[in-house]
Amino acid sequence: MQAHRTKPPTIKDIARLASVSHSTVSRALRNSSLVDPKTASRIQQIARDAGYRASAVARSLVTQETRTVGVVVTTIADPFVAEVVSGIEEVANQRCYSVFLTESKTDSELEIKAVHSFADRWVDGIIVTSSRVGSLHFKLLSETKVPVVLVNNQHSEASPHSVMIQNVEGSRQAVQHLIRLGHRRIAYIRDRFGYQSDAERLTGYRAALRHAGVTFSKELVVYGDGKAEGGMVAMRTLLGLQDPPTAVFCYNDMTALGALRCIHDERLQVPQDISLVGFDDLFIASYTHPRLTTVRQPKRQLGQLAMETLLKLMSGQDSVDSISVPAELVVRESTAPPREVSE
Amino acid sequence: MQAHRTKPPTIKDIARLASVSHSTVSRALRNSSLVDPKTASRIQQIARDAGYRASAVARSLVTQETRTVGVVVTTIADPFVAEVVSGIEEVANQRCYSVFLTESKTDSELEIKAVHSFADRWVDGIIVTSSRVGSLHFKLLSETKVPVVLVNNQHSEASPHSVMIQNVEGSRQAVQHLIRLGHRRIAYIRDRFGYQSDAERLTGYRAALRHAGVTFSKELVVYGDGKAEGGMVAMRTLLGLQDPPTAVFCYNDMTALGALRCIHDERLQVPQDISLVGFDDLFIASYTHPRLTTVRQPKRQLGQLAMETLLKLMSGQDSVDSISVPAELVVRESTAPPREVSE
DNA sequence: TTGTAGGCGTTATCAT
DNA sequence: ATGATAACGCCTACAA
Numbered sequence: 001m002q003a004h005r006t007k008p009p010t011i012k013d014i015a016r017l018a019s020v021s022h023s024t025v026s027r028a029l030r031n032s033s034l035v036d037p038k039t040a041s042r043i044q045q046i047a048r049d050a051g052y053r054a055s056a057v058a059r060s061l062v063t064q065e066t067r068t069v070g071v072v073v074t075t076i077a078d079p080f081v082a083e084v085v086s087g088i089e090e091v092a093n094q095r096c097y098s099v100f101l102t103e104s105k106t107d108s109e110l111e112i113k114a115v116h117s118f119a120d121r122w123v124d125g126i127i128v129t130s131s132r133v134g135s136l137h138f139k140l141l142s143e144t145k146v147p148v149v150l151v152n153n154q155h156s157e158a159s160p161h162s163v164m165i166q167n168v169e170g171s172r173q174a175v176q177h178l179i180r181l182g183h184r185r186i187a188y189i190r191d192r193f194g195y196q197s198d199a200e201r202l203t204g205y206r207a208a209l210r211h212a213g214v215t216f217s218k219e220l221v222v223y224g225d226g227k228a229e230g231g232m233v234a235m236r237t238l239l240g241l242q243d244p245p246t247a248v249f250c251y252n253d254m255t256a257l258g259a260l261r262c263i264h265d266e267r268l269q270v271p272q273d274i275s276l277v278g279f280d281d282l283f284i285a286s287y288t289h290p291r292l293t294t295v296r297q298p299k300r301q302l303g304q305l306a307m308e309t310l311l312k313l314m315s316g317q318d319s320v321d322s323i324s325v326p327a328e329l330v331v332r333e334s335t336a337p338p339r340e341v342s343e
Numbered sequence: 344m345q346a347h348r349t350k351p352p353t354i355k356d357i358a359r360l361a362s363v364s365h366s367t368v369s370r371a372l373r374n375s376s377l378v379d380p381k382t383a384s385r386i387q388q389i390a391r392d393a394g395y396r397a398s399a400v401a402r403s404l405v406t407q408e409t410r411t412v413g414v415v416v417t418t419i420a421d422p423f424v425a426e427v428v429s430g431i432e433e434v435a436n437q438r439c440y441s442v443f444l445t446e447s448k449t450d451s452e453l454e455i456k457a458v459h460s461f462a463d464r465w466v467d468g469i470i471v472t473s474s475r476v477g478s479l480h481f482k483l484l485s486e487t488k489v490p491v492v493l494v495n496n497q498h499s500e501a502s503p504h505s506v507m508i509q510n511v512e513g514s515r516q517a518v519q520h521l522i523r524l525g526h527r528r529i530a531y532i533r534d535r536f537g538y539q540s541d542a543e544r545l546t547g548y549r550a551a552l553r554h555a556g557v558t559f560s561k562e563l564v565v566y567g568d569g570k571a572e573g574g575m576v577a578m579r580t581l582l583g584l585q586d587p588p589t590a591v592f593c594y595n596d597m598t599a600l601g602a603l604r605c606i607h608d609e610r611l612q613v614p615q616d617i618s619l620v621g622f623d624d625l626f627i628a629s630y631t632h633p634r635l636t637t638v639r640q641p642k643r644q645l646g647q648l649a650m651e652t653l654l655k656l657m658s659g660q661d662s663v664d665s666i667s668v669p670a671e672l673v674v675r676e677s678t679a680p681p682r683e684v685s686e
Numbered sequence: 687t688t689g690t691a692g693g694c695g696t697t698a699t700c701a702t
Numbered sequence: 703a704t705g706a707t708a709a710c711g712c713c714t715a716c717a718a
Binding site: 687688689690691692693694695696697698699700701702 | 703704705706707708709710711712713714715716717718
């Protein structure tokens, strides 16, 4: 491996150096059996010395595949998304795929632009995570004939291939946990932008209530925005109620974080005054005070599964179906029996 | 825009449809002035109808540029890194560059593999953030002649171009703040893997102590790992001291998070019993209890600056120098005068 | 203003 | 086992 001041060497340069044709070089470098082992290793040595690296773009032009995948996310600054992407990247890397990362910022214009860019670049596959964008882009995705896998997509017009968390069952468990502790006035802070997953978590919430014979109370369901800020505001609303809840189930951990902030600011205690449950089990859930009870999503694994699914699709397997991953309740310190019951 | 069941159309297909040569199509689609505006728009219409998209890989082969940049990070699951990358992605996207994201996981093998992959793919530039990998790979980076920009790199053999936070001044401010509150026994929890930035923050810490005439106490400097876990362990050590510190400055917010956890677990109070300062100002710093006093790094901006620097480099400007970005102390609730003084 | 021809760096299909 | 030769899809002189 050596620095080259001018243009990097091409396959023809190596051919010249080795006094063979460039086809032979090509074969030698790809360990083709159609080449004398001796000359092969000789050529490999020469190529190495010259610092030769085959151009992926030239190769792609002829092979018609790029060994790249496009990943579009709302924003990588979201810790949930970041972990999913980390999982994707891990298995992509293992299989020698490079990943293009693009943020859509919940802007359908940008999302479309991203998909177009991916198509132009001949990516072999696309993964879309937690897209909040309307259905219009599904047409686009199906137009371009590259395989697409969705992760926790927020729209029901699902693509044939997706990896999703079991929202209903997860939230059912969470609320059931609160009920077993003795809670009856249990609130749910929704995500105004959550669409599908928010609807499903609401379903689980209602199912748990119904199962326990607790009547659903409209005032106990309020909207957040899936972020801490929205959780704070929503919690404030709940605390202002005539008869406030004794427990709150949040759309996700970020929302719970905001709710916790609000509760602290009101000089109330978790879980003594109010129990709190999140969703996702972000890293931070183990470091709040108190530690947050939450529903775990195997985030990294979701990413890995998505990439593995995409790999199958790209290799031509068409019998790949969607994957539904179970969520798991993690009980920590933010939940306890309500005051009335515990006394 | 129309679905095509078979192969996507090439420039020649469009040429045929428009009854012109493919060179004319090429010109028309790139708004060349060397083409009759009328035929140009006619061709554009035809291309649009046919769902034609020029292949970026074919174009790259002839133009010798890909409009892609490679970004290597330790792990995207690190919230600091994620925000930097978000900044990079934002300006890259604006300028129609796509970004390859690769995790090195602090493994020099992987980091080298990533750079090789980038080189093979003819990326126009590379950004490396918070690399902990040894200097050996700098040789590699300079070998490949693509422009490289480093963000908060952890080694002093810096590349000519980098974007760095002002660690010394930032930590000096943090510790000075503690001193002004009346603290004298101030600890620093280092990052075992922090190299350059850890050393610089230590320097700032010592400078502030010296300036205030506080003698440096070796036992008050302990090692964490830059993560919450390490912060916990380090804090436990500090609390076990004969004469524990009244304030602790942490390498970063993650470390502070762990320290806070430990303090809570010991039934001590922040800031009444002990003051705590972090570094980074991650999102979470505003949502701890109490809110964390910390030194802000404009993370997104670091990424933007890095990408802008890279853009200049790629456009041939060679008179680009490194950038040093000021850090800003953000005083919140985790710092207060020590007990002895406040009573 | 438009068309023709060559080349970007590979892989792949023929011969030899 | 090796070497010409032709793609791959696009851009760009150069010619017309």
